[in-house]
Amino acid sequence: MTITFPESLTLLLIEDDDGDAFLVEELLRQADAPAEIIWVRSLRETRAKLTTDIQCVLVDLSLPDATGLEALEAVLAMAPHAAVLVLTGLRDAHVGVTAVKAGAQDYLVKQDVDARLLARAIRYAMERKRADLAQIALVEAELTAKENSRLENGLLPVALLRTEAIEHTTRYLPGSRGSLLAGDFLDTVQTPDGAIHIVIGDVCGHGPDEAALGVALRIAWRTLVLAGQTDEPLLRTLDTLLRAERKAPEIFTTLCMATITPDLRLARMRVVGHPPPLLVRDGVVDVVDGTPSGPPLGIFNDARWTVIDVPLGEEWAIMLYTDGLIEAAMGEHEPLGVEGLVDLVRAHGTSGDGGIDLDRLIGHVGTLTDDLAVVLVRRRSR
Numbered sequence: 001m002t003i004t005f006p007e008s009l010t011l012l013l014i015e016d017d018d019g020d021a022f023l024v025e026e027l028l029r030q031a032d033a034p035a036e037i038i039w040v041r042s043l044r045e046t047r048a049k050l051t052t053d054i055q056c057v058l059v060d061l062s063l064p065d066a067t068g069l070e071a072l073e074a075v076l077a078m079a080p081h082a083a084v085l086v087l088t089g090l091r092d093a094h095v096g097v098t099a100v101k102a103g104a105q106d107y108l109v110k111q112d113v114d115a116r117l118l119a120r121a122i123r124y125a126m127e128r129k130r131a132d133l134a135q136i137a138l139v140e141a142e143l144t145a146k147e148n149s150r151l152e153n154g155l156l157p158v159a160l161l162r163t164e165a166i167e168h169t170t171r172y173l174p175g176s177r178g179s180l181l182a183g184d185f186l187d188t189v190q191t192p193d194g195a196i197h198i199v200i201g202d203v204c205g206h207g208p209d210e211a212a213l214g215v216a217l218r219i220a221w222r223t224l225v226l227a228g229q230t231d232e233p234l235l236r237t238l239d240t241l242l243r244a245e246r247k248a249p250e251i252f253t254t255l256c257m258a259t260i261t262p263d264l265r266l267a268r269m270r271v272v273g274h275p276p277p278l279l280v281r282d283g284v285v286d287v288v289d290g291t292p293s294g295p296p297l298g299i300f301n302d303a304r305w306t307v308i309d310v311p312l313g314e315e316w317a318i319m320l321y322t323d324g325l326i327e328a329a330m331g332e333h334e335p336l337g338v339e340g341l342v343d344l345v346r347a348h349g350t351s352g353d354g355g356i357d358l359d360r361l362i363g364h365v366g367t368l369t370d371d372l373a374v375v376l377v378r379r380r381s382r
Contacts, residue, residue: 008036009036009055010054011028011054011057012049012054012058013039014041015041016062023110024118028115035122042064043066050079054079056083056125056126057075059071059072061088062089072099072103073103082129083105083122083128086100086104086106088107095107105124156373161190163190163194165264166264169358169375170376171373171374172371172373173371183205183214183253184214184373185201185214186201186218187199188377189225189226194262196259197225197260198258198320199218200321201255202255202373203252204252217238220238220241221238231268232270235272238255239297239303242298246298251298253298254274255273257270265311267310269308270308271288272295273294273299275323277320281317285342287338288310288318317356318376321372321375322373326338327369328369328372329366348361355380
C-alpha cells in the first residue's frame with residue numbers, strides 16, 4: 001500500500017491520550033514521504049507550538065483544558081491558515097458532523113481509521129481549506145472593488161455645464177500601487193451667472209479614509225459653489241470641514257480652484273499648495289505665474305490665499321492636475337517635474353488644432369507612482 005502527500009507536510013496533533021497519539025503517528029509513518037508531526041496534549045501547549053508552517057491540525061475534542069466545540073473554536077481561531085481535522089470516538093461521531101458545520105474541514109472516528117483513510121482525509125481537508133481561503137479572498141476582492149467603485153464615482157462626478165463654448169475633459173488613472181485608493185478629487189460647475197468653477201484636489205495619503213475625505217471635500221465644494229459661496233470664504237469652510245473629518249491631525253489637502261468669468265476671457269485662480277496649472281494661450285505653453293497662492297488646507301489656522309488673475313483671450317486651454325503627473329518616473333527614475341511637464345506638452349502633448357491631447361500626453365508620461373487626476377478646459381476661437 002502506497003500513501004503519499006501532495007507536498008512536504010507539517011502537521012500538528014492535539015491529543016492527550018498517549019495510545020491514540022501513537023496510533024496516528026504510526027499510521028502516518030507508512031507514507032512514502034512521512035509528515036513532520038508535532039504532538040501536543042492541550043490547548044496551552046498548542047499556543048506555544050502553532051506556527052504558519054503547520055498546514056494541517058488534527059484535534060481531539062476531549063482535551064484537559066477544553067472540550068467539544070469550545071476546543072474546536074479555539075483551534076480555528078489560532079490556526080485560520082490551516083486545515084483542521086477533528087478526531088472523535090465511536091460514541092461521539094455526531095460531534096464530528098457538528099464540528100464540520102462549525103468550521104472544521106472533516107472528521108474521523110478513531111476506531112475506523114487506517115493509514116490510507118487518514119492520508120486521504122488529510123489531503124482532502126487541505127484541498128478544502130485552500131478552496132475556502134480562495135473563496136474568502138475572492139469575496140473580499142469583490143467587496144473591495146465595489147467599495148472602490150462607489151468611492152471613485154464620488155471622486156469623479158459628472159460636470160455641471162450648460163455652455164457649448166468650451167470643451168471639458170477629465171482623466172483619472174491609478175498609480176503603480178493600483179488597489180490603493182487615493183484622495184484625488186475634481187469637479188466642474190457652471191453657476192447661473194455663466195461663470196465656470198473648477199476644482200482639483202489631493203488629500204495626502206492613500207486608502208479608503210483619504211478617498212472618503214476627498215469625496216466629502218468635493219461634495220462640499222460643489223454644494224458651496226451652487227449656494228453662491230466662492231473665493232476665500234469657500235476655502236475657509238473647506239479647511240474647517242477637513243479639520244473636522246480627517247482621521248489624524250497631520251492630514252492636509254492641496255487643491256487648485258479656478259473661476260472663469262462668464263465672458264470666458266479671464267480666470268481667477270487660487271492655488272492652495274498645489275502644483276501650478278498649465279496654460280496654452282496663442283499656441284504658447286507655460287505654467288500659470290504667481291503660484292502658489294498660499295499653503296495647503298489643514299496646516300495653518302490663519303492662512304490666506306491670494307487671487308491670481310489670468311487673462312485668457314479668445315482661444316486658450318487650462319490644465320489642472322494632481323502631483324501624480326509630475327511625480328511620474330522618467331528616464332533614470334527621475335520624476336518628471338513641472339518643467340519636464342511643460343517640455344513634454346510642447347513636444348508631445350499638443351493637438352493639431354492648438355489644444356492639449358491628454359491621451360497622447362499621458363501616453364508619453366513614465367511610470368505613475370501615484371494616482372493621477374487631470375481636468376482640461378478649452379475654448380476655441382469662433
